[in-house]
Amino acid sequence: MTQTSPFQHLEGLLGSDVMLLNACITEAFQNQESMIPEISSYLISAGGKRVRPYLALAIGKMFQSRTPKRFLQAASIEFLHTATLFHDDVVDHSDQRRGKKSAHLVWGNEATILVGDYLFAKAFAMMVQLEDPKILAILAKTAIRIAEGEIVQLNRAHDLTLSHEDYIAMISGKTSILFEAATETAAMLAGQDSEISAHCGQYGLNLGIAFQLADDALDYDSDQRTLGKNIGDDFNEGKISAPALYSYRQGDDKIRAFWQRVMQNKKTDGDFEQALDILQSQGVLPQIQEDALRYADLGIAALDCAPDSPMKEALARCAQFAATRSY
Amino acid sequence: MTQTSPFQHLEGLLGSDVMLLNACITEAFQNQESMIPEISSYLISAGGKRVRPYLALAIGKMFQSRTPKRFLQAASIEFLHTATLFHDDVVDHSDQRRGKKSAHLVWGNEATILVGDYLFAKAFAMMVQLEDPKILAILAKTAIRIAEGEIVQLNRAHDLTLSHEDYIAMISGKTSILFEAATETAAMLAGQDSEISAHCGQYGLNLGIAFQLADDALDYDSDQRTLGKNIGDDFNEGKISAPALYSYRQGDDKIRAFWQRVMQNKKTDGDFEQALDILQSQGVLPQIQEDALRYADLGIAALDCAPDSPMKEALARCAQFAATRSY
Numbered sequence: 027m028t029q030t031s032p033f034q035h036l037e038g039l040l041g042s043d044v045m046l047l048n049a050c051i052t053e054a055f056q057n058q059e060s061m062i063p064e065i066s067s068y069l070i071s072a073g074g075k076r077v078r079p080y081l082a083l084a085i086g087k088m089f090q091s092r093t094p095k096r097f098l099q100a101a102s103i104e105f106l107h108t109a110t111l112f113h114d115d116v117v118d119h120s121d122q123r124r125g126k127k128s129a130h131l132v133w134g135n136e137a138t139i140l141v142g143d144y145l146f147a148k149a150f151a152m153m154v155q156l157e158d159p160k161i162l163a164i165l166a167k168t169a170i171r172i173a174e175g176e177i178v179q180l181n182r183a184h185d186l187t188l189s190h191e192d193y194i195a196m197i198s199g200k201t202s203i204l205f206e207a208a209t210e211t212a213a214m215l216a217g218q219d220s221e222i223s224a225h226c227g228q229y230g231l232n233l234g235i236a237f238q239l240a241d242d243a244l245d246y247d248s249d250q251r252t253l254g255k256n257i258g259d260d261f262n263e264g265k266i267s268a269p270a271l272y273s274y275r276q277g278d279d280k281i282r283a284f285w286q287r288v289m290q291n292k293k294t295d296g297d298f299e300q301a302l303d304i305l306q307s308q309g310v311l312p313q314i315q316e317d318a319l320r321y322a323d324l325g326i327a328a329l330d331c332a333p334d335s336p337m338k339e340a341l342a343r344c345a346q347f348a349a350t351r352s353y
Numbered sequence: 354m355t356q357t358s359p360f361q362h363l364e365g366l367l368g369s370d371v372m373l374l375n376a377c378i379t380e381a382f383q384n385q386e387s388m389i390p391e392i393s394s395y396l397i398s399a400g401g402k403r404v405r406p407y408l409a410l411a412i413g414k415m416f417q418s419r420t421p422k423r424f425l426q427a428a429s430i431e432f433l434h435t436a437t438l439f440h441d442d443v444v445d446h447s448d449q450r451r452g453k454k455s456a457h458l459v460w461g462n463e464a465t466i467l468v469g470d471y472l473f474a475k476a477f478a479m480m481v482q483l484e485d486p487k488i489l490a491i492l493a494k495t496a497i498r499i500a501e502g503e504i505v506q507l508n509r510a511h512d513l514t515l516s517h518e519d520y521i522a523m524i525s526g527k528t529s530i531l532f533e534a535a536t537e538t539a540a541m542l543a544g545q546d547s548e549i550s551a552h553c554g555q556y557g558l559n560l561g562i563a564f565q566l567a568d569d570a571l572d573y574d575s576d577q578r579t580l581g582k583n584i585g586d587d588f589n590e591g592k593i594s595a596p597a598l599y600s601y602r603q604g605d606d607k608i609r610a611f612w613q614r615v616m617q618n619k620k621t622d623g624d625f626e627q628a629l630d631i632l633q634s635q636g637v638l639p640q641i642q643e644d645a646l647r648y649a650d651l652g653i654a655a656l657d658c659a660p661d662s663p664m665k666e667a668l669a670r671c672a673q674f675a676a677t678r679s680y
Contacts, residue, residue, distance in 0.1 A: 089448060173471035
C-alpha cells in the first residue's frame, strides 16, 4: 500500500512545476468576496488529485516547454473541471465529492451554482490570457461539448438500450474530452504542430475513457468493499454505467428485466447482491477491464509522436494505471 | 398606448440588422440534442426584448460598421445574458420570467442549470470567433464580474444598511456591466479607438443603472397595479431594492424597524400597503426617478464621442426612456 503509484511518480518528475501550478491556482481564486475563495478552495486546493493539470504539465515537460503560460493553461483546465463538479453536485444531488460532503450540502444550491459560474468565467478569462486563437477555439469547443455531454447524460442516464458507441460518446463528453483538450492544448502551447498535438489529445482522450470504464467497474467490485471502500453508488442512484450496460446487452430476458426494474429505482433489499452475482456469472468486470486496457493502449500508442524520455514513459504508465487501478 | 416607444424606434432604424441577428441567434442554438434548442428558445426567441444586442447593433450602425462579426458579438451578449437568467431562475426560485413560467418550473432545476452552462459555453465560443484579443479580454472580465455580482447579491440581498455606492455597484454587477460590455465592444468591433469605445461603454453602463433603478421603482408603483400589472415581487421576496434602501436611509426608527421586519420575511397582511404609504409620505419614488434620470443623462453625455446622427438621437432617447418608462 505504500508503493508509489504511476501518478505519484509523474508528479515527482514534474518537480517544481507542481508548486508553480499551486501558486497559479491559489492566486486565481483570491477574491474580496470571501465566499469565492472559501467555496472554490473547498474542492480545488484540498482533496483534488489534479489529474488533468498534471497531465497537461507532463506533456509540456515531455516537449521541454519553458513558457510560463503552461501554468495558466493547466490551472484553467482545473477551474473548468471544478466548475462542472459544482454544478454536477447540484444536478445529481450528490452527498459526497472527493471524500468530502458535497458543496451544495455545505453552502446550499444557490452559492454552489454561482461559484461554479464564477469558476467557469475565471477559466474562460485564464484561457483568453493564453493569447492563442487556435488553443482558445479548442477550449471553447470543449466547453460546449462538456455541457452537451451533461445534457445527454441527464436525458439518457437510465437508458439501458444505449449502444456501446453511444456510451463511449457519453463518457467522453463527461470525462474524456477535457483530458483530450488538456493534453492537446498543452502540446500546442509547447510549440508542437497540429498533428503531434492531436496525437497528444488522443493520448488524453483514451486515457480518459479507460479511467471512466475502470471507475464504472470499481463501483461494482466487491473486492473494494472488502477494502472498506463504498460501492454501489451508481446502482443506488439508478445511473447506468458500463457494468449494467454490458450485462444487459449479454443477458437473457430475466437479466434484462432485472436491470430494467432496478434502473427505474424500483429496488428491494438484496438487489445489489443479485447484481454482483449476475456480473460475476457473466464475467462482466474482466471484460470491462479488458476494454479499458484497449483504450489505454490506444492512448499509449499515440505517444509515439514524441521521442522517448522518462516523462513519456511515466505518461504511458499513467494510462495503463487508469485502466487497471484498484482504487 | 399605440405610441411607438424609443426602443421600437431604434429597432426600426436597425432595419435588416434585426433579421440577421435573429438568424445568427437561431442558428447558434441548433443542436441535435433537442432539449438544448427547446429550452434555449424558450427565453431567447420568444418574449425577450433583446435590449442588449439591439443596443450593440445600434452602436455599430452609428459608426457605420459593416463587419458581419457584429451579429456574432450581439448574439454572444444575448446568450451570456440568457445563461445568467436560467441560473437566476434556479437561484431565486422565481415563478415567472418575461411573462412566462420560469424555466426551472417547466424543465426542472437540473436541465435549467445545464442548458445555462451550455449557453455560457456557446457565448464563450462565439466571442472567441470574433478573433479580437482586446474584445475577448473585456468580455471575459465582464463574465467574471457578473458572477461576482450574483454572489454579492446572494450575500447582501437582505442588507438594508447597504450604502448608495454599494447598491449601485451591486446593480451594476447584476445588470449594467453587461450593457457596458455590449456597447463598448460593439464600438471596438466598429473600429473605434479605446477612448471612444470606453465612452460608448459608459453610455451602456449608465443606461443600465437607470434601467435598473426604474425597474426597482416600478415594483412599488401603485399606478402599475391600476394598469393591471403585478407589483410587489421584490417586497414579497424580501429582496432589497432602491425603494426600501432609500426609505430606510431617510426613515426614523419606526420606519427602519418596519423595513427590517418585512425584509426578514416576517410579513403580515397589509404590510405592502403600509410600505406604499411610507414611500408616498417620504416621496421616495420621485427621488429614485430623479436619480435614474441623472444616470441616463450621464449616458447621453457619453454619446458626445460620436457625430450627430438619427441613430445617436435614438440611442439618447432610449437612455431617457430607460429612466422614465412606466412599463
